[in-house]
Amino acid sequence: MGLRETKAARTRDQILDVAAELFLAQGYDETTMEQIAERAEIAPSTLYRYFPSKDLLILGRLTESLQLGTVLRARPDDEPIPQVLAATLQGALDSFHDEPRFSDLRHIIDISPVPRARLWDVFMQSRAELEAELGRRMGLPADDLHVQLTARTTITIFEIVAERWWAGDHSTPRAAVLDEVLTAVDAAGIVLPAAERRLARA
Structure with missing residues (x-):
């Protein structure tokens, strides 16, 4: 720099x-x-x-950590999808600022309509960018169900890891929290809603 x-x-x-x-x-x-x-x-x-604008000021550093699509685009094209998604999550988590006032600022955002709406816009844009880049790497349209489920599951994992890290005393490395959650996801045997035709066969 x-x-x-x-x-x-x-x-x-x-x-x-x-x-x-x-x-x-x-x-x-x-x-x-x-x-x-x-x-x-x-x-x-x-x-x-x-x-x-003022809403961008209060969102400030929070929005930096939501740019998963930008982080994914910076990864090598030949990385396998599972590995590149894990690296993308780690890169986004590394962008967190260890801001002791984060919880109080997030409360202000939650009760203030303008920054709350802007945060939702940033989130939706970030999700669209992640789906677009993931679709490109998978050779599928961004609105393909496989792409959408993969991207949105990745975002959900990011949210869970972020919440767990922020709830702790920050002594545990973010990479360790991510690995713990990814390991739990692998072993979870997650139950998903069943389609009607599947229920009829059961």
Whole structure:
């Protein structure tokens, strides 16, 4: 990373830290972009260049960990699907920021309609990107049922691992939590809903 990129990343982190402090102290609706710019000691135009809207500020680092499609695209094309999905999950988990204020910020997101809706948009876009890239690797359309089930199961596993890691004291490596969950999935014998014709044969 060059000097320019390093400075930009430092400014971005500073903005996110200041915004988090203000959101937690005042609430989402009560905090303005002008207050954030003033506290971060930057011009409002600079703030809007980094974050065009306030909802993107409170989502900040949370949305970075949801980019599974982006992580998958960076993997070698010749990796077998099971291995590439495990590596994708690990890459997404590695992007987590060990933010001690995460739970409080997530609560603000959950009770604030605008960032909550934006988070859903980010999630849906991320899911579509994962399905598109996975379909390309599997030689199938993104809306193929096999692709959709594989992608959405992967996302569910990601959510479970993330929840378990955040609920702990963060002393257990994320890779260990992922391996524990994947091992449990292998041995789970998961019961799925049965199609009507299958029930009729039973």
